[in-house]
Amino acid sequence: MTKTQKFLSRSALSSGVIGLALVAQPAFAQDTAAADAPEDAGTIVVTGTLIKNPNIVATSPVSVVGAEEIALRQSNVAEEILRDLPGAVPSIGSAVNNGNGGASFVNLRGLGSNRNIVLLDGTRIVPGDIFGRVDLNNIPLALVERVDALTGGASTTYGADAISGVVNFVTKKDFAGIELNVTNQITGQGDGNVFRADLTIGGNFDDGRGNAVFSVGYQQSDAVYQNQRDFSINSINSYTGNIEGSGTTVPSRMSVPGGGTLQIDPTTGSLVPTYATFNFNPYNVFQTPFERFNMFGQASYEVSDGIELYTRGLFSKNTVSTIIAPSGAFGTPVEIPYSNPYLPAAARAQFCAANGLSTAQCDAAALATDPTDGNYDTFTTALFRRTTEVGPRISDYVTTIFDYRAGIRGDITDSIGFDIAGSYGESENVQTQRGYVLASRLRDALLATNTTTCLSENAGCVPVNVFGPDGSITADQIPYLTGNSTVAVRTTLAQFRALVNGDIGVASPFAEDPIQFAIGGEYREYTATRESDILAQTPGELGGAGGAAPNINGAYNVYEAYGELIAPLVSDKPFFHSLQLEAGIRYSSYSVDAPNSPSYNTTTWKAGGTWEPVESIKIRGMYQRSVRAPNIAELFTPVSTQLTNQGVDACAGTAPLADANLQAVCLAQGAPLGQIGTIEPPTAGQANITTGGNLNLKPEKANSYVIGAVFQPTFLPGFSMTLDYYNIKIKDAITQPTPGDLYSACFDSITGASATDPACLAIRRDPATGQLSGDPSTTPGFLANLSNLGTLATDGIDLTWNYRHEFDFAMLNLTFNGNWTNSSKFRSQPGSLNRECVGYYSVNCASLQPEFSWNMRTTFSFDDVDVSLAWRHIDSMKFEPQQIIDDGGSDESVLEDYRRIKAYDYFDLATRFTLTDNFDVTLTITNLFDKKPPVVGNTIGSTTYNSGNTYPSTYDALGRRFSIGGRVRF
Known part of the structure; x- marks a missing residue:
């Protein structure tokens, strides 16, 4: 066997993926795969089209991650693979702690994780949340042959939600044998251990007419706390560079009429200006604890010539724990x-x-322990007290999912086939919140005049001491204060599809291949519920829960009919080696299950083609009209107060004392007169926001196009390159304003803030402190309901190239996948800022989207050893210029060192040893040079992505990691 043969036998070529890297798969690679495919092409999955014949290649470019790339990276969950895809934006994953709901998602082109579809072998699987998103933690990586990412719209082929594209996990077919994979990973500091094991068994039976495969897997990962890295031991204020944290601290801080919010000095017992904020970093994690059990099976059987039954089943149970600072x-x-x-x-x-009591009245009230005593009196205050004695807040998310599919496919004629299938899936995500202090019980425990009994008649109430230092809340006081709470999210998806595809038996007079078609119909029914206990439903009851979780119960269904056509027009003619047109249309009828709710019909379509003037050059283009129907969360979520991010406040500090107009605005927003001049910025950079669903929402619409070229020059054997420009514009987008939009609409007005301006009155403050943060039961904060008033747009260029060359001593394989994002703009409503987020970070630009990013892998394959180096590049970023304006127009609003992030380059080294024909070992060093992440403080971006003084979903916060994996095959 030659080096080339050995290399290709270890590569993903059999799945249509040339090379080991993250590559945008050119059309010719699919042609290569098709040429080696079995005659029964009905089982081949070509992402982006429902056309059966794999010799006809879809026009839209597809990025591909092969099984060998996954193995070399020793990826443990699907989100890790997609996070580094150039042009994608990191979404919720293992590096997200505060804001992680126990699931992982993908965000294509930065247009939102709710605007793409995740498929398994070209079919939807049940979503994992009320937003209709698929939890990537449940994807069975052991059987994944490749991952296709098609961006730029795919609603015509796959239905609504595919505005930014689809991610299709294609599993191995006709697996025969036994394969055991075991990997273990640990950081250079000896923590963050990740263990994974998968066993796959499969085989053919009945003389090859049938095949069955079954895979089981287990994975477990340990937490890495932020205080285990020197750059994140303390919480840093991005605006000052000072080490500081939350104003909910210990000793207690309390609002005093006319005096602001003051902190108790435990040595004197007096209230003084804040001198100690709370460092929450040591409680947060960079790697969330995770445990997963999963099973996946699939089988097919040819019951007669041209008729095949098939089925697949997926089951997964995983637990993700998020750990944050005490309640x-x-x-x-x-x-x-x-x-x-x-x-x-x-x-x-x-x-x-x-409060106006004389010294005598105060002394008398201090002695009055009976509420019936005429001298008995109370005062009201906003209490900020971190209950460190209780321990951290822990949310355990246990997700259980099953998804089953069965179908029949076969031949109607020699050139036309059919595929009829149905599937049903259920997902349940149960969140158990532990370590939370209950506000109602805290109020009871403070309403006491002795140390043993409370004035309330609630059983078990024990008076609590919140006025002392850490430890003043004693062990006997804790049980009454705390309680566990549960929130359960359940979703279902039932779907049925009938498809007929093939060729019509007619070809263009100038082409050899006949015209290909696909027609079909589809039905889907979604349901989603969120059931919360009374603690989770009550605003402000769970101390620090970020808002209430009201019950949700929603459903909708959709009937669809669709058709696609690929027509080879010219082949093997001068200047027309090939010319091919592609078109498709889908009609959808939605019905929302709610009284007086609207129903709506949508039509999506696509049109494009490819032209090869000569064999080595292919020009391709596609224009698509896509839609996205509102999901259940967007339709049915009741209005409630949650948390958002906002670091500055014009009403904070002494500015309102010198500006009568500004003072009037602050008062109109609900700030008490006595607190003017002492109002503080939002606690820990987090403000309240009140929002909810809207049953009057309509589908959003998108126009997108891609135009590009594929080069495979004959003068450079082994080289190929693709270059594609994409442009996506979404109108009637279902959005809500960013906190910067809401804030600037009032305070950055050309004519100045006004106490009668509706934009200013849409901001509601804490009635006790005047802050934009506070108890959600009393402080709505920003008001921002969903609407169809938004627009989004992005455009850029994808570049990929591959080169393979055989030397006397080794096979060289080079792969490159890069992206230039020209713009990514968001306008929440007419008249608001058309905000640009490419290359910028702020509270308005959540996850980072660099202008340039690329991955490059260089692999040398010797006889029994592969040595591979991956290079990941992230372009430089800077603080959003518009946020500087929102902060008051000063470049000094943010510390200079935190206003820029230099370009980052990471290198990963992998070596695979083939010890025997049945056994190989892979060693991987991730972040080879142990590059530290950039430090920008904790208050410069959204809490979900700006954590531990950096952006851990974009930059490596764990440091150098070592992985070893063994694979045994029989």
């Missing part, structure tokens, strides 16, 4: 008797004076 009172309004036994005398005197 407490996050601006919770509480009533406290002046006679509370734990209230320091100095603090009591300050509250008495602030």
Whole structure:
């Protein structure tokens, strides 16, 4: 066997993927795969078209990740593979702790994780949340042969949601034998262990008429805490560079009428200006703990010539735990008797004076322990107290999913086939929240005049001491304060599809291949519910939960009819080695299951073609009209107050004292007069936002086009290149304004902020402190419901090239996949800013989208050894210029060192040893040079992606990692 043969036998060529890297697959590679395919081409999955014949290649470019790339990277979950795809934007994954709902997603082109479809062998699987997104944690990587990512719209082929494209996980077919894979990964600092094992068994039976395969897997990963890395031990304020954290801290901070929010000095008992914020970093993690059990099976059987039955089943159970800093009172309004036994005398005197009590009245109230006593009195304050004594807040997300599909396919004639299939899936995600302090019980425990009993009659109530340092809440006080809460999200997807495809038996007079077609119909029914216990449903009850989780119950169904056509017009003529047209159309009828809810019909279509003037050059283009129907969350979510990100506030500090107009605006937004001049910025850079679903939403529409070229020059054997320009524009987009949009609509107005401006009145403040953050039961914050008023647009260029050459001593394989994103703009509503986020980071630009990014892999394959180096490049980024304007127009609003992130380059080294015909070992070093992530502080972006003073979903926060994997095959 030659080096070339040995190399290709270890590569993904058998699946249509040339090379080991993350590559945008050119059309000729699919041609190569098709040439080696079995005659029964009905089982071949070609992403982007429903046309059966693989010799007819779809026009839209497809990026491909082969099984060998997955093996060399030793990827453990699908999200890790897609996170580094140039042109994609990191979404929720293992590096997201605060904001992770126990699932992982993909975000193509930065247009949102709800605007693409995840497929398994070309078929939808049940979504994992109320937004209709598929949880990538459930994809069975052990059987994945390749991953196709088609971007630029695919609604005509796959239906709604595919505005930005599809990701298709294609599994191995006709697997025969036994394969055991075991991998283990650990960081250079000895933590973050990840273990994974998969066993796959398959075989052919009945003289090859049938095949069955079954795979089981287990995975477990350990947490890596942020205080285990020197750059994230402390929380850093991005605006000042100072080490500081949350204003919900210990000792307690309390709002004092006319005095602002002050902190208790435990040595004197008096209330003083804030001197100690809370460092929440040590409790947060860079790698979420994860455990997964999964099973996947599929089988096919040829019952007669030309008729085949097939089925597949997926089951997965995984647990993701998120760990964040301790619970407490996050601006919770509480009533406290002046006679509370734990209230320091100095603090009591300050509250008495602030509330107009004389010294005599104050002394009398301090002694009045019976509410019927005429001298008994209380005061109300917004309490900020971190209950460190309780421990961290932990959310365990246990997701159980099964998805089953069965069908029959076969031949109607020699050139026309059919495929009829149905599937059903269910997903359940149960969140158990532990370590949370209950606001109602805290209020009970503070309404006390002795150390043993509360004034309330609630059983088990024990008075609590929140006025002392860490440890003042004793072990006997904790049980009454805390409680566990559960939220269960359940989704189902039932679908049925009938498809007829083949050729019509007629060819163009100038071409050899006949015209290909596909026609069919589809039905899908989605249901989704969220059931929360009373604790989770009550705003502000779970201290620091980020808002209530109201119950949701929604459903909709859709009937669809579609058709596609690929017509070879010319072949093997001068200047027309080939000319091919492609077109498709899909009609969809949606029905929402709700009283008086609208139904709507949509039509999507595509048109494009390819032209090869000579054999080595192919020009291709595609124009598509896509739609996305509103999902269940967007339709049915009740209005509730949650958290968003906002680091500055014009009403904070002393500015309103010198500006009567600004003061009037702050008062109109609900700030108390006594707090003007002492209002603080949002706690930990997090403000409240009130939003919800809208049953009046309509489908959003997108126009997209791709134009490009494929080069395979005959003068350079082994080389190929693709170059494609893409452009996607979405109108009537289902969006809500960013916090920057809402804030600037009031405070950055050309005519200045106005107390009567609706944009200013759409901001509602904490009635006790005047802040934009506070108890969600009293502080709506920004008001931002969903609408169809938004627009999104992005465009850029994808470049890929591959080169393979055989030397005397080894086979060389080079692959490159790069992206230039020219723009990615978002306008939430007419008149608002058309915000650009490419190359920028801020609270308005959530996950980072660099202008340039690329992956390149260089592999030398010797007789029994592969040595491979991967190079990942991320372009430089900078602080969003518009955010500087929102912050007051000063370049100094953010520390200079945090206003830019230099370009980053990561290198990963992998070596695979083939020890025997049945056994190989792969060693991988990720982040070979142990490059540290950029430090930009904790308050410069959204909490979901800006954590641990960096962006851990984009940059490597774990450092150098070592992986070893063994594969045994029989």
